[in-house]
Amino acid sequence: MAVIQVERKPLSLLERTYIPQIVGGLRTTLRHFFKPNVTLQYPEQRPEISKNYRGVPTLVMDPNGREKCVSCQLCEFVCPPKAIRITPGEIAADSPNAHVEKAPQAFDIDMLRCIYCGLCQEVCPEEAIWLQNQFSMSGYTRAEMVNNKAKLYELGGTLPDPHLKWDHKKAAAEHGNGH
């Protein structure tokens, strides 16, 4: 490996008094004194969050308002710190979505356990769980830090996904599953 010897230049007399450097430093800080602040007044002003940000895991609906989760429990299984608890349930036979068969009865994510790894989003076959741009979770009790199903849908909103695979499946079944 080549060794490059950097010659250390002796300081000039002026440099050894430190004065030019000190004056330069003072000029820099004074410039910042008159510049506008670079900080945000946090709780009132929020920083802009990138679309790719992976914050709190949330559940999403499809554009027709159907909850996408089919309570397959893969995310519950994969979650490394076991933050997810799902109680699977059936969809009532008279519901327009009866052909989907299953939906979660209860869906809790304990944000005191979640490590924001994103594995739940990765594993979900229905693209129902998404880590979105919410970054601040706070609460006064442990119970407040557990997001239940209602909270998860409220945080998640709707995924503008045009595929609607379950509707295609239903239509195909009605046409005898032919092509």
Add this chain to the structure above:
Amino acid sequence: MDFSFYFDLPLWLRLVLQGTAVILVLFPIAAACSMAERKISAWLQGRPGPNRTLPPLLAWVPGIWVLQKLGIFQLAADGGKFVFKEDPVPGHVNKLYFIAAPILAMIPALTTVVVVPFGAYLDSAGKIVPLVLANVDIGLLAVFAVSSLGVYAVILAGWASNSKYPFLGGVRASAQLISYELSMTLSVLPVFLWINAPGGQGTLSLFDVVQFQSQPGFWGGAWFVFTMPLSAFIFLVALFAETNRQPFDMPESESDLVGGFHTEYGAFKWSLFFVAEYCHMVIGSAVFILLFFGGWNPLPWVTLTDTVQALAHIIPVATHPLFMGILGISIFLVKICFSIFFFMWVRWTLPRFRYDQVMNIGWKQLLPLSIANLIAYTIGIALLQK
């Protein structure tokens, strides 16, 4: 109105009044400095600084947000906290000296102010009279003698704490304070050599220094910073070291000594050290301004007396002692604020020197420089005043 009624009061009452005045003025100034420090550091770093605290009871006052944004209530909250907080005395300390140290730190800090003049007024005979608590002739000598006692508090605190970091901090502090005191004293000697012309009455009074800078004519009205820039520079550097300010804050360099000599202190005792440090800074700036920046004279070559007499054409009360006194004090305070701003500005700009650098600068650069400066001015003054 004259003030003779005040001088008719019994001496003890006057002393008590003056002492109370000193404490009542210096404590809030020191406290305000601590808030200024936080605000200035914030502004220099591009952040707003403390701007949230507001007592709910006062929220209805219009315009109160200005004080809120300036962090005034934060200051009050922090100060109040020190009084009510638990004041721990660690088990391993030497209790007597541990408790004595912060008191000893406050005493010199509050004492030096009595010989520092902070304004002047014309009495009915047209003679200029200083506004000073004790107009003694030894002025500057008293400041130096008393303020250098402050080092004992630091040593005592470091030693009584009976643990490593405070001890190291105390040792460093004593070495540093003693080294820089030499250069500081030597740097002001030319000023007094010049003032005390042969044949005249000798003086060390700070008031006379200001009067010397208030003479008519080009040389008479020049502040000493113009005639003795090197002295002013050495004095300023030594002042930074003496007040333990960055870049010379060896005694408490928190990166290597936790908190230096006050590591073991908390709550009110710690705040006494804190206030003492700011008092030293205020008094140091005051002395610096008196010596080199013309005291309460508004501008070089423009004295307070001239200003007041010029103002008297517009507002007749201008020559009134009260008006002139307040004007002088205000000008002086503005200058002190600038100087304190400079202290803080430097603190939030420069990194700390290494300990060996501090010693090198003190002994190998500043001291020879101040000796050379003294010799040069001695010869110059001898030739001029022959």
